[in-house]
Amino acid sequence: MTTATLPLKPITEDFKEAVAFALSQHGTARAFVAEAVAAGLRNVFLVGCGGSLTASYPVHFLLETRAGFPVFHMNSDEFNLRKPALLGEGSLVLVSSHTGTTKETVAAAHYARSTGARVAALTRDDDSPLAQAADIAFTYRSEDTVVAPKGVLFGQLAYALLESTGVKGDYAAVRKAYEALPDALYTAQEEGEALAHSIATALADEPVTYVLSAGPNYGAGYGFTMCYLMEMQWKHGGSYHAGEFFHGAFEVVTEDQPVILFLGEDATRPMAERTKAFLDKYTRKAHYVDSRLFSLPGVPEAVRGDITPIALDVFGTRLARHYESVRGHDLDKRRYMFQVEY
Numbered sequence: 001m002t003t004a005t006l007p008l009k010p011i012t013e014d015f016k017e018a019v020a021f022a023l024s025q026h027g028t029a030r031a032f033v034a035e036a037v038a039a040g041l042r043n044v045f046l047v048g049c050g051g052s053l054t055a056s057y058p059v060h061f062l063l064e065t066r067a068g069f070p071v072f073h074m075n076s077d078e079f080n081l082r083k084p085a086l087l088g089e090g091s092l093v094l095v096s097s098h099t100g101t102t103k104e105t106v107a108a109a110h111y112a113r114s115t116g117a118r119v120a121a122l123t124r125d126d127d128s129p130l131a132q133a134a135d136i137a138f139t140y141r142s143e144d145t146v147v148a149p150k151g152v153l154f155g156q157l158a159y160a161l162l163e164s165t166g167v168k169g170d171y172a173a174v175r176k177a178y179e180a181l182p183d184a185l186y187t188a189q190e191e192g193e194a195l196a197h198s199i200a201t202a203l204a205d206e207p208v209t210y211v212l213s214a215g216p217n218y219g220a221g222y223g224f225t226m227c228y229l230m231e232m233q234w235k236h237g238g239s240y241h242a243g244e245f246f247h248g249a250f251e252v253v254t255e256d257q258p259v260i261l262f263l264g265e266d267a268t269r270p271m272a273e274r275t276k277a278f279l280d281k282y283t284r285k286a287h288y289v290d291s292r293l294f295s296l297p298g299v300p301e302a303v304r305g306d307i308t309p310i311a312l313d314v315f316g317t318r319l320a321r322h323y324e325s326v327r328g329h330d331l332d333k334r335r336y337m338f339q340v341e342y
């Protein structure tokens with residue numbers, strides 16, 4: 001039973017600044033992508049580990065849905081060991097690591113470059129081993145605000161790829177939405193506080209929580225489960241795809257089983273709504289994180305679905321803070337990560 005608590009940490013002080021800094025690299029991103037396309041782009045790889053891999057789910061979905069070139073998405077070590085046959089000249093590899101020191105991710109950048117691929121690092125600082133291993137580094141220069149600027153860096157590279165390869169789209173509307181993000185995502189966090197508090201309070205002592213999400217929002221659910229519930233709260237959790245849920249996982253749901261479902265506003269929303277209808281009926285402990293809660297001022301209605309995966313991911317960071325506060329378990333506490341060799 002939870003008895004200890006910690007003061008709730010506020011929304012990160014440098015939130016708007018870090019997102020704005022990521023946005024300021026738009027021109028560089030476009031120029032880098034234009035060069036890659038002019039040199040004969042064949043395919044794109046999205047590579048990273050943990051939170052840095054989950055951050056690329058939205059652009060994986062975006063590119064797979066709209067791009068005319070193949071896109072691959074994988075864990076850094078698998079990338080190094082799998083040695084994809086299509087990797088080489090004409091490949092653009094977006095490698096992400098917050099610290100820029102995760103060994104398998106740094107190795108992935110070196111490996112990709114050795115095949116003739118172009119490599120961009122998405123990372124905190126431009127002097128890290130990852131940044132040094134890449135052709136170019138896109139950074140956000142913050143230790144505290146990570147998810148939102150990383151989402152912006154990935155997003156603006158992905159939209160530049162779509163535009164420069166001739167895919168039709170309302171890029172002006174998307175850019176308008178991105179420019180609004182420092183304020184819009186800050187407001188979204190404020191709007192989500194009551195929900196985050198109620199979920200953390202309700203589930204603080206639950207032995208296991210399942211988290212469901214789908215489409216571009218899959219990374220938000222998976223990242224929340226693995227990086228926050230399990231890694232940073234030492235709580236048992238399982239993350240499942242909201243559509244796959246009906247093909248096995250739903251059999252463990254009883255009226256006392258907690259489930260958190262993320263719902264976005266992209267094309268896959270009907271899948272999440274089907275899952276919600278099931279949960280409404282079979283558990284009393286369902287919690288819904290629906291991006292419709294967020295007003296996202298300045299984001300044109302038509303492109304909300306492109307933005308809501310980032311908003312849900314950012315909500316996860318606040319939900320983690322509420323767990324930390326309600327449970328008195330510091331998010332920085334680790335048994336193994338960065339403590340032992342692995």
Ligand SMILES: O=P(O)(O)OC[C@H]1O[C@](O)(CO)[C@@H](O)[C@@H]1O
Binds near residue numbers: 096098099231337
């Ligand atoms: O390569 P990165 O992004 O620095 O990741 C280091 C660690 O940070 C996390 O993303 C979150 O703590 C882990 O999943 C990962 O092992």
